[in-house]
Structures are given as structure tokens and as C-alpha cells.
Amino acid sequence: MNFADLLTYADIDHLKRMASHYGCERESHSKNGLITSLLYHLGGSSRLRGELDSLTPAQFRFLQQLCFDSRKLFSREDLLGKGRSAVDGGEETPRDLLILGLRKGWIFPGVTGRNRTLFEVPEDLRQRYLRLFAEVYRGQGEMSEPAVYRNEEGLLAEDLHSFLLFLARQEVRLTQDGAIYRQQQRQILKTFHVDEEPVEGKGWRFGFGRRYHQYPDRFSLLYDYAYYKGYILEEETEGVLRLSESGLGKIHNSNHDGEEGRELYRFWLRLYRKPIPRIAVVVKWIDLLAQGGWYRSREVKKVVGDWLDTYYYETGEDLFQRILKMMLHLGLARIGETSSGEQGLRMNVTGHRWVSGISGFSDRELDAKYLEVQPRG
16 A cells, blocks of 8 residues: 555554654644654655655665565565665664654554554655666666677576476486586587576585585586486486476476466575575675666666675685676576676666566575585585
């Protein structure tokens, strides 16, 4: 529902607390009067910008998560979890941010079921804040189209089909460690649109997923996805990788409407959630800033830096580049480089549709059945 609708359904005590917070409680004591005052106070774009400028860093991080999470309803636990992600050793607590959100009208208590209250974010207020975020942060990073760029839209799903087709036609042997032998890896990789080389050596290799330590980045994601979906079976006793009945059916009923690509994106979010807990915020910011035009990568990094902590040997910059690389492979965005070597990115239309349609904040939404991700060496 929109802000005005939620004000109408709110009880008068809640409206009074909001009016007191905004300093307009003296204008009226009736419910209709309070609603009118609050709508006027938050109606203008300059007033909303003033609200944004007055926030502490923790409050702004909390607001970002509310606006970028496109789900309709939130539990108290959801909101406190966002509060925990937003606080950074300051005096504010997750509970403080929840109370602030109620007083500012960012969230409203609404639907009650199973002995708990669910909360709702006003949809029109969410969209107004998102437009304001774009207005405030987009100007510094816009750029003209780079001299060269890469675009892999739709290619990962096609290469999944090629991988399954290879398994249907040839026997694929596995090493004692459960990996495809390098010679056959090369044969498989040659059938793909995007070139990759098998992983060489036995030294440390950092990454996320079941087989990341054995396969290059893109193929690792594709392989783990095929395993998770049940398209392939690892027959360890026989040392063979087989195509399942589901995988065979996938070959004969290839989905051409982009749904496989969307599911690959959903799977990637789930896979990277452990090392990068707020990856959804980062991807949403990239989508907001780089849709409809080219945007400088370094400016995106400045905006999302607070959401990228170190993870083992990976710095925030390393994790950011990982995200961009996989967004390219997933076909979400294209990445280019100017003649001076500056990196830029631009969201694809389909990528924007997927990112805006999947909140990325909920394990249930992303499907929590997949194995917990661990770094491998």
C-alpha cells in the first residue's frame, strides 16, 4: 500500500508519535488532521532530501535496506536483522532503528497472523527514496559509452545446455577428488561461448561453492547450479559424472524465455550470501546507478563500500570486482573500458528486470536447500 493508505489504517497513537517526531503535532489533534499534516510534511522532494541529509550513517544504511528489499511484508525479526547490518559499533541499536522507522513512517505495523505482527513499507515512499538515491549519487559517475565492452547476456544459460549435451554424448570420468579430468574439462570449455582455462596447480585458490577449487570461476558456478538442480549426478563409486533424467529432460525442453538465466542469478545470490552478506544491497545499488546509461565502476565502489567487508584474504575491492565479474557472466550487466583504461558498467534490460524482481534478502526466497558455502583451498 501507499503512504496515504497506511496512514489511514494506522491508529491515532501511531500518528501522534509520527507527528511529534516531525514537529507537526500541534497543527491538528484529529486523525484526519494528523494525516493531512504528515502528507504535507513529506510531500515535497525538498523535504524528503532534508530528511535524507539528517540521517546518521546507521540510519541511512537501515533505510537503504528497506528501500532495496522489494518484498511486501517483513517480520520483526527481518527488521531487526536489517538493523544489525546497519549499526557499526555506534550508540544506536537495531531496536532504535526499528522504532525510528516507525516514527518516520518508513514502516507500518499491519497484517497480524500466527501470533506475530508483520510490517509494511509504503510503496510510493520507497520509490521516492530510490529516485532520490539515484539523483544524489548518479551525477558523479555518469560516462559516455566506452571504446570497448563485453556483454554476455544469455550466454550462461546456453552454455549450461552445451554442458548437459556434452554429458549426454560422452562419458565423463572423475578423479578421486571428484573433479572432471583436465583433458575433458578443456573439451567441455571449448564448447562454451566464453573462454576459460582449467585451474592449474595445487596451490591456494579462494572462492565460493562446492567445486570452486577445481574449476574456473564461470564453469564453477554453472557446474554447481547443474548439481543443485539435479541435472547431473556424481557417481563416486564408478568415478563417472552422469546426466540425470531431469538433465535429459532439460535438453529436450530447453527454456528459451530467460527463466533459466533468472534462476542462475537467484542461485548466485544464494551462493555468495555467506561471504558477502549484503550482496543484494550492492547489486541493487549497481542496478540503480547503471541502468539506462554507462556509469564509472570506481564511483559505484564509493557508494557500496560500507557493505563490503574483508573475507579471509579478500579485500572489499576484491569482493567488488568478483561481483562485477559474475554480473557480467550472468548477463546482468555489460562492462567496458575507455581508451584511458577506466572501467564502466551498464545494466542490461533483462538484468534490470531480474534484479528489480528478486529482493535477494530472504533465504526462503533464494531457496535455502543448497549446501552452505565454504571457502576452499
